[in-house]
Structures are given as C-alpha cells and as structure tokens.
Amino acid sequence: MDIGELIRELRQTRGWSQGRLASEINERYRTALTREYVSGWERLKHQPGPYYLRALSAVLDVPLAVLESEVDRRTFLTDVAGAAIAPVIASxxxxxxxxxxxxxxxxxxxxxxxxxxxxxxxxxxxxxxxxxxxxxxxxxxxxxxxxxxxxxxxxxxxxxxxxxxxxxxxxxxxxxxxxxxxxxxxxxxxxxxxxxxxxxxxxxxxxxxxxxxxxxxxxxxxxxxxxxxxxxxxxxxxxxxxxxxxxxxxxxxxxxxxxxxxxxxxxxxxxxxxxxxxxxxxxxxxxxxxxxxxxxxxxxxxxxxxxxxxxxxxxxxxxxxxxxxxxxxxxxxxxxxxxxxxxxxxxxxxxxxxxxxxxxxxxxxxx
Missing domain, CATH: 1.25.40.10 (Tetratricopeptide repeat domain)
Incomplete structure (x- = not known):
C-alpha cells in the first residue's frame, strides 16, 4: 500500500473529507494546507515532506514510522488501526x-x-x-x-x-x-x-x-x-x-x-x-x-x-x-x-x- 492510499484510508476511517483533514492540520499547526494539496498526496501527485508527515502522524493518530518507511501499510490498517484508532474515537x-x-x-x-x-x-x-x-x-x-x-x-x-x-x-x-x-x-x-x-x-x-x-x-x-x-x-x-x-x-x-x-x-x-x-x-x-x-x-x-x-x-x-x-x-x-x-x-x-x-x-x- 502506498502512502496516498494509507492517508485516504485513515481519513475515511474518521469520516473526514479531504477538506476536513486539511482544516485539522491547519488548526493544529497554523498552516495553510488546501484540500487540493491533500488530494495530491492521495493521488501521489506529490509526497508530504517531513513537516507534514509529522502533522499527519499527530492528526491521524498513526505512528510516524509507518508514514516514513516502506512497511506493509495495509497490514498496519487491518492489524493496528483497528486497535489504535477506534479507542481514540470511542474515548x-x-x-x-x-x-x-x-x-x-x-x-x-x-x-x-x-x-x-x-x-x-x-x-x-x-x-x-x-x-x-x-x-x-x-x-x-x-x-x-x-x-x-x-x-x-x-x-x-x-x-x-x-x-x-x-x-x-x-x-x-x-x-x-x-x-x-x-x-x-x-x-x-x-x-x-x-x-x-x-x-x-x-x-x-x-x-x-x-x-x-x-x-x-x-x-x-x-x-x-x-x-x-x-x-x-x-x-x-x-x-x-x-x-x-x-x-x-x-x-x-x-x-x-x-x-x-x-x-x-x-x-x-x-x-x-x-x-x-x-x-x-x-x-x-x-x-x-x-x-x-x-x-x-x-x-x-x-x-x-x-x-x-x-x-x-x-x-x-x-x-x-x-x-x-x-x-x-x-x-x-x-x-x-x-x-x-x-x-x-x-x-x-x-x-x-x-x-x-x-x-x-x-x-x-x-x-
């Protein structure tokens, strides 16, 4: 699974639109990220740099190592996200x-x-x-x-x-x-x-x-x-x-x-x-x-x-x-x-x- 797919899956798990993800990052980090830029990440038109990888890690509750490395991201979604993200939302x-x-x-x-x-x-x-x-x-x-x-x-x-x-x-x-x-x-x-x-x-x-x-x-x-x-x-x-x-x-x-x-x-x-x-x-x-x-x-x-x-x-x-x-x-x-x-x-x-x-x-x- 490429990073674009991972971002999309994590975003959709929360029920967020691309615009909502951009807004969450902007609110927390005082940036000016746009929906179009998030769409570009998901379509692999461009890659998030180190700054935005850290922002995505914090906003989406996903370990930074998963975003940075070439691990099996689909395994992360099925084995880790179900255990790590759902409790955050439930909390x-x-x-x-x-x-x-x-x-x-x-x-x-x-x-x-x-x-x-x-x-x-x-x-x-x-x-x-x-x-x-x-x-x-x-x-x-x-x-x-x-x-x-x-x-x-x-x-x-x-x-x-x-x-x-x-x-x-x-x-x-x-x-x-x-x-x-x-x-x-x-x-x-x-x-x-x-x-x-x-x-x-x-x-x-x-x-x-x-x-x-x-x-x-x-x-x-x-x-x-x-x-x-x-x-x-x-x-x-x-x-x-x-x-x-x-x-x-x-x-x-x-x-x-x-x-x-x-x-x-x-x-x-x-x-x-x-x-x-x-x-x-x-x-x-x-x-x-x-x-x-x-x-x-x-x-x-x-x-x-x-x-x-x-x-x-x-x-x-x-x-x-x-x-x-x-x-x-x-x-x-x-x-x-x-x-x-x-x-x-x-x-x-x-x-x-x-x-x-x-x-x-x-x-x-x-x-």
Missing amino acids: DLLSDGFAARLSGGPSLEAWEQKLATYGTDYMSLGAADIQRRVSSELVVVQQQLDKPQLWSVAARLMTLYAKTFPGSDGTKAVHWYRMAARAADESGDDATRVWVRGRAAIALGYEGASLGVADVFADQAMAITERPSLGLLNAIYGKAHAAALRGDTATAVDLADQGRRVFDTAGSHEQTSDYAVPYWRLNVFRSLLLARLGDERGAAAAQDVARTELPASLPRFATHLDMHRGLMLTRSGDRSGGAAHAESALAALPTEKHSLTLRMLMDEIRA
Missing part, C-alpha cells in the same frame, strides 16, 4: 457523553440551532463527514432524554444519521429510521412523528431501497394526520417512488398529484435545508419519479424547472438532475449513452460531495 465520544451528563448538556434552543445547521450542511457535505459529526451529537443528546422535548431533537438527529447509510443494505439505515420513529413517538409531537416517517419514506423510495419499509413509514405518516406538512409531502412522494419502481404507474401518478396539492399548502420558502421542500426540490422528486415512469416530456419539464430555481451553492442536486437524464436515456433504450451521461455527471462532482443516494442512483442506471 472522544465517551468524554462528550459524560461531559453532557455532568453539565446538563446544550439547551433546547441550542439543539434547534444545531439541527438547523445540520439541515443546511447535509445539502452540500459528504455522508461520511455528516455521519461522524452526528454520531457525536447522538452520544450527547441521549444523556438529556429525561427532558421529554429532547426526544424530538433525538428523533431528527437519528433520521439524519440514518441517511448516511445506504438503504439498500437492509439493516443499518432501516434500523436507525425505526429508532427515529420510536423516538419521535416518545416526543408526543405529531409534527415530528410525521416528519421522521415521511423523511424515511422519501429517502428509501428515492433510493429505490427497502420499498416495503418505505411504504410502511409512508402509511404510518399518512395515518397520523392528514394535515398538510412537509412530513406528509415526503411520505406521499416516498410512496409514489415505491409504486413507480414496482411498475404501478396509476398509483404513482395519483400520489404525485396528491403530493402536489399538499405542496401548494405546505411548501417551503427556505431553499437550502434538508428540512425544507421548496419548489425546485419538489421538481427533483418529480424529475426522478417521471423518469422512472418513462414520461420523458414530464421529467424533462421538471428538470428544467428545478434547474431554473436550484441555488448555485448546491451542485450535488444539479448532479441528481443530470443523472435523472441518464436514467431517461437508458429507459428509452440507449443504455450505454444513459450510463455514460450519468457517469460523466457524477465524475464532474467533487468526490467529497458525493452522497450514498447518488451512488445508488448510478447503480440503478447501470442495471
């Missing part, structure tokens, strides 16, 4: 948890502010970075669950955490969505109960994963209340995607129409939060749904509308739309052209901004 989490218990933890207002920040960050950051940060928050909030109102905070954090796992594995994502639903029920807040279930339904339905579970969450959300809300909107479109993937066109179209009526009442003005569904995001839902149904004209129209209003700060969603176009091409019979179009779109997006949903969509297009 930090345990410390955070006990500190929260002893101090009483953040206030409800502080948690709501954190959730708002995560809602915005999720739209542009990679899954690994979000997963590591939210796991720490979950350790803290579980120390405060003697305060009933914080069950709603925990439920929303669990939902976000679940979204960092691929739904197709059938275990981790679904497990966390179910935990989130139970936590939401503990809150006694119907708005949270509907939102958590609706967000799980649209995540699984959009990804084309665990369709039966997506239906269950959607049906539960729709049974709690018929009052228009973003949670209900997510639930309806999650169920619509599940129907489309099963080939039930009539049900999918009917649900899409129902969802549009809910949006007219409950749609968001907020443009850049995972907790929001503005008009451009509604059309991202519709774009993929109609592409799956083979409605090329409708899908293209939804893509045009979404692109017109999509904030420039959210390039990942532009990639979604380009990949929907790739799916349309494959469904029209141009399988190689559709796959090439989608692969090109995904390759144009910086790797650290990739999401598990995009990777699963690529799998669907190739299949």
Whole structure:
C-alpha cells in the first residue's frame, strides 16, 4: 500500500473529507494546507515532506514510522488501526457523553440551532463527514432524554444519521429510521412523528431501497394526520417512488398529484435545508419519479424547472438532475449513452460531495 492510499484510508476511517483533514492540520499547526494539496498526496501527485508527515502522524493518530518507511501499510490498517484508532474515537465520544451528563448538556434552543445547521450542511457535505459529526451529537443528546422535548431533537438527529447509510443494505439505515420513529413517538409531537416517517419514506423510495419499509413509514405518516406538512409531502412522494419502481404507474401518478396539492399548502420558502421542500426540490422528486415512469416530456419539464430555481451553492442536486437524464436515456433504450451521461455527471462532482443516494442512483442506471 502506498502512502496516498494509507492517508485516504485513515481519513475515511474518521469520516473526514479531504477538506476536513486539511482544516485539522491547519488548526493544529497554523498552516495553510488546501484540500487540493491533500488530494495530491492521495493521488501521489506529490509526497508530504517531513513537516507534514509529522502533522499527519499527530492528526491521524498513526505512528510516524509507518508514514516514513516502506512497511506493509495495509497490514498496519487491518492489524493496528483497528486497535489504535477506534479507542481514540470511542474515548472522544465517551468524554462528550459524560461531559453532557455532568453539565446538563446544550439547551433546547441550542439543539434547534444545531439541527438547523445540520439541515443546511447535509445539502452540500459528504455522508461520511455528516455521519461522524452526528454520531457525536447522538452520544450527547441521549444523556438529556429525561427532558421529554429532547426526544424530538433525538428523533431528527437519528433520521439524519440514518441517511448516511445506504438503504439498500437492509439493516443499518432501516434500523436507525425505526429508532427515529420510536423516538419521535416518545416526543408526543405529531409534527415530528410525521416528519421522521415521511423523511424515511422519501429517502428509501428515492433510493429505490427497502420499498416495503418505505411504504410502511409512508402509511404510518399518512395515518397520523392528514394535515398538510412537509412530513406528509415526503411520505406521499416516498410512496409514489415505491409504486413507480414496482411498475404501478396509476398509483404513482395519483400520489404525485396528491403530493402536489399538499405542496401548494405546505411548501417551503427556505431553499437550502434538508428540512425544507421548496419548489425546485419538489421538481427533483418529480424529475426522478417521471423518469422512472418513462414520461420523458414530464421529467424533462421538471428538470428544467428545478434547474431554473436550484441555488448555485448546491451542485450535488444539479448532479441528481443530470443523472435523472441518464436514467431517461437508458429507459428509452440507449443504455450505454444513459450510463455514460450519468457517469460523466457524477465524475464532474467533487468526490467529497458525493452522497450514498447518488451512488445508488448510478447503480440503478447501470442495471
């Protein structure tokens, strides 16, 4: 294993992006390292010098000798990193948890502010970075669950955490969505109960994963209340995607129409939060749904509308739309052209901004 591979593996073990690794080094050593320079290390475009080797050793908790010598670095990762790095991470989490218990933890207002920040960050950051940060928050909030109102905070954090796992594995994502639903029920807040279930339904339905579970969450959300809300909107479109993937066109179209009526009442003005569904995001839902149904004209129209209003700060969603176009091409019979179009779109997006949903969509297009 070369040093570039080792740096990448150690970085990913922590769930850090290349930018996060650069920031950690800059903060500790007051340097001006860039993400591009870290990328160069990993691609062996250039080698870290002695100064940065020491910095990497400290920041990544890896012996300097491993970075400097030609030892079998893969053996180090499997035999040493599992024993040396995991306890460091666990120690930090345990410390955070006990500190929260002893101090009483953040206030409800502080948690709501954190959730708002995560809602915005999720739209542009990679899954690994979000997963590591939210796991720490979950350790803290579980120390405060003697305060009933914080069950709603925990439920929303669990939902976000679940979204960092691929739904197709059938275990981790679904497990966390179910935990989130139970936590939401503990809150006694119907708005949270509907939102958590609706967000799980649209995540699984959009990804084309665990369709039966997506239906269950959607049906539960729709049974709690018929009052228009973003949670209900997510639930309806999650169920619509599940129907489309099963080939039930009539049900999918009917649900899409129902969802549009809910949006007219409950749609968001907020443009850049995972907790929001503005008009451009509604059309991202519709774009993929109609592409799956083979409605090329409708899908293209939804893509045009979404692109017109999509904030420039959210390039990942532009990639979604380009990949929907790739799916349309494959469904029209141009399988190689559709796959090439989608692969090109995904390759144009910086790797650290990739999401598990995009990777699963690529799998669907190739299949």
